[in-house]
Amino acid sequence: MEKIANYINGHMVGPVSGSYLDNFEPATGKVYSYIPDSSDEDVSKAVDAAMQAAKAWAELPNEKRSEWLVKIADRIEERMEEFAQAETRDNGKPISLSRTMDIPRSISNFRFFAHAITQFSGESHQMQGIGINYTLRQPLGVVACISPWNLPLYLLSWKIAPALAAGNAVVTKPSEITPYTAYLLAQVCMEVGLPPGVLNIVHGLGPKVGEAMCLHPKVKAISFTGGTATGKRIASIVAPQFKKMSLELGGKNPNIIFADCDYDEMLRTTVRSSFTNQGQICLCGSRIFVERPIYDKFKKDFISMVSSLKIGDPSEVDTKMGAVVSEAHLNKVVSYIALAKEEGGTVLCGGHRQWMTDRCAEGWFLQPAVIEGLPYDCRTNQEEIFGPVVTLMPFDTEEEVLMYANSTTYGLSATLWTSHLARAHRVSEKLEMGIVWVNCWLVRDLRTPFGGTKASGVGREGGFEALRFFTEPKNICISY
Ligand code: NAD
Helix, strand or coil, rough: CEEEEEEECCCEEEECCCEEEEEEECCCCCCEEEECCCCCHHHHHHHHHHHHHHHHHCCCHHHHHHHHHHHHHHHHHCHHHHHHHHHHHCCCCCHHHHHHHHHHHHHHHHHHHHHHHHHHCCCCEEECCEEEEEEEEEEECCCEEEECCHHHHHHHHHHHHHHHHHCCCCECCCHHHHHHHHHHHHHHHHHHHCCCCCCCCCCCCCCHHHHHHHCCCCCEEEEECCCCHHHHHHHHHHHHHHCEEEEEEECCCCEEECCCCCCCHHHHHHHEEEEEEECCCCEEEEEEEEEHHHHHHHHHHHHHHHCCECCCCCCCCCEEECCCCCHHHHHHHHHHHHHHHHHHHEEEECCECCCCCCCHHCCCECCCCEEECCCCCHHHHHCCCCCCCCCCCCEHHHHHHHHHHCCCCCEEEEEECCHHHHHHHHHHHHHHCCCCEECCCCCCCCCCCEEEEEECCEEECCCHHHHHHCCCEEEEEEEC
């Protein structure tokens, strides 16, 4: 069986320990490759290599670093289908999603930051008659990027690309649950001849490899995307060292539907915003609030559309719902459905494990669940489930729905459906979220600030926000 390798100092290498972890295919429930069970020793080697490479990389003109990122993007594009197949196999997501979202977006991430860095500049502040200040934005040195399993290459490249573009050398750890496309990315870096040490990929477990990156004194910043509990742990390690950190964490996003919305568009999009990637996108709307006059109609139409989503082998083109990423995650999601029933909820459709045949007979499939009858403040409506589960709740007034929407500890994103212009602005302003979509969902302009408030994170990614995070501003004041 294939063994994935670490990518350190331009070479594919095994872990120092010599031991490996199982890598599962969610659609079959079977091990299909092995990943390095790396430790702090591997991280030290990666950081040493990055230290060696950092100075020359930082000194390259922006245009040259930009060219490297474009080369990586071009090569991934040439191998697009292979990347898409690998992402689907590793994660369980439908192949249509890997082909149209995950891999194209990963390519865009490299291209976008290749161009963004050529447009990035410091500021200057004139003090009339006294002098002038100008601000340099210099690379930090070696930075660490740690990413989750739900959008594996998409989110890894969303961090690596700005970090490299800004002139940093990078050590990175993909999720141990979905390591494969990061391994293909390492192959791409070798194929295009990226200078050794500029990017280093160390596979393995979070508490061993991720924490070693956070603890390493030569690592100057941590960019992390994952769960809120992990973010808390990372913050407790990183904050006392006064390193920069960017934390993109969990969410419990409201989807607010007013009766005056474009109903058909709302319905189609709400099915997507609820269940794309088996509901395993941090931006999925998991609490659906519907204005009372259209509640019953929405409930009927929504259940009908959700029940007809094709659950199937993720490698088949017409599959809409693939496998949940791991058995442990499947069990977690199922336990939340049981909790919802205990809390008085009614499961209107789905919520059971879906047993398949043939190759997928032991795969981790779950029917998308729609639940109603729960109060806004019960655990099911307050805690992140991160799976194919949504709840429906009616509301009567703007004030009421804003109170429901803002009631959780999270504040990542919200979706709002209304054709009333003033209401769209008024409600958006009052939502305690980092991102609000009005009459759409997951429409992304990579220049915009991306991130959450409250327990959904610290800092923003995207556009110049990311380039600012991955650089240190230095103000120089010159007296006339
Ligand atoms: P996770 O927190 O379990 O793991 C994320 C990454 O952190 C993995 O690479 C993991 O190995 C590593 N890690 C685990 N423990 C660590 C530690 N002690 N020190 C350093 N690294 C450690 O999250 P997950 O289960 O992979 O992903 C799901 C979560 O990610 C959900 O909560 C979801 O909302 C969140 N998420 C957020 C965003 C966002 O942009 N806000 C995007 C995607 C996913």
